[in-house]
Amino acid sequence: MAIRVVHVATGNAGRIALRQVIEDPRFELVGLVVSNDEKVGKDAGELAGSDVVTGIIAGNDLAAALEAKPECVVYCALAETRFFESLEDLKTCLASGANVVATSPVTMMYPWGLLPDSMIDPYEELCREHGVSLFVSGVDPGWANDLLPFAIASTCQSVEKITCYELADYATYDGAPVMFDVMGFGREVGDLPMLFKPGVLSSAWGVTLRQLAKGFGLELDEITEWFEQEPAPEEFDVAVGTIPKGGVAAVRFKIAGIVNGKEVLLVDHTTRLRPDLRPDWPQSAQEGGSYRVEIVGEPSYVVDVCPTSKIGDHNYAAIASGAGRVVNAIPDVVAAAPGIRTVLDLPLNTAKGIFATTLG
Secondary structure (H helix, E strand, O other): OOOEEEOOOOOOHHHHHHHHHOOOEEEEEEEEOOOOOOOOOOOOHOOOOOOOOOOOOOOHHHHHHHOOOEEEEEEEEOOOHHHHHHHHHHHHHHOOOEEEEEOHHHHOOEEEEOOOOHHHHHHHHHHHHHHOOOEOOOEOOEHHHOOHHHHHHOOEEEEEEEEEEEEEEEOOOOOHHHHHHHOOOOEEOOOOHHHHOHHHHHHHHHHHHHEEEEEHHHOOOEEEEEEEEEOOOOOOOEEEEEEEEEEEEEEEEEEEEOOOEEEEEEEEEEEEOOOOOEEEEEEOOOEEEEEEEEEEEEEEEEEEOOOOOOOOOHHHHHHHHHHHHHOOOOHHHHHOEEEEEHHHHHOOOOOOOOOHHHHH
């Protein structure tokens, strides 16, 4: 039987995930929750950009949607600007007896070593009490810097260093809160956004580094962070608005896991709004953007992953990959032992059954 699903949020990631939930025969959509009042009362198919009329009408009451007794909730609400509210949403879902797969908050991807036990324990207790599990993932943080490096490194005889790159042009990305409030594009250089406040990078991508360290049997001595901002040479327009001359138009940041004074695990991001900015920074493997895993070891590797889509551009394809990661995990999360689950706990997700969506 199809797994009963309630879906939460229809933003950039949410609408893509919702479309898969609707079209994938492994799942049955039984509820939809949105935060935008203009979306309330609309059919899920319309909000997903699908031609299908589902009969499932969007509402703005999470508790009411959970009365449908879903086996799983797909949670895609933006958490960067509402962190504690999103944590409470997850508790509400778990307490209803629903498993949860989520794209946020990324802290819950691997909270150990970052959050105190007093914040983690309530989720573990809810999972045990109701026999459910919670799995948070995405693309970055997510499969591009946990599943992928684990898979590649499993072929090595020895490893000295692993670096995971995101190399992207965000000019077409239309998420204004992320672009302006989180990443600080358009601000004066030195006017630091949320992302570059002390400790935020280490928190956001520390989950990745700690999970990698756990999987490789390492103990990190510390996690360091570094960033650089590049101003726009002149005013120009992007999807979310105008970048003024002198406003931040490119950023690069690195988060490193240190062992014995050496950088052994790194996340390295280069994000531009124009391809001509900072040519000395790392370049993507395809126009628009790509992901890269570089392993120094025996053997060594440089593996470039270039997402594309017949529906949208490179930014759409990247978001779709993160959405697909959590939706395809639903069957394994429903079957998993109760608790906060990670890539280290779940079986290799082969997306069994996904071909049924295209082969008929």
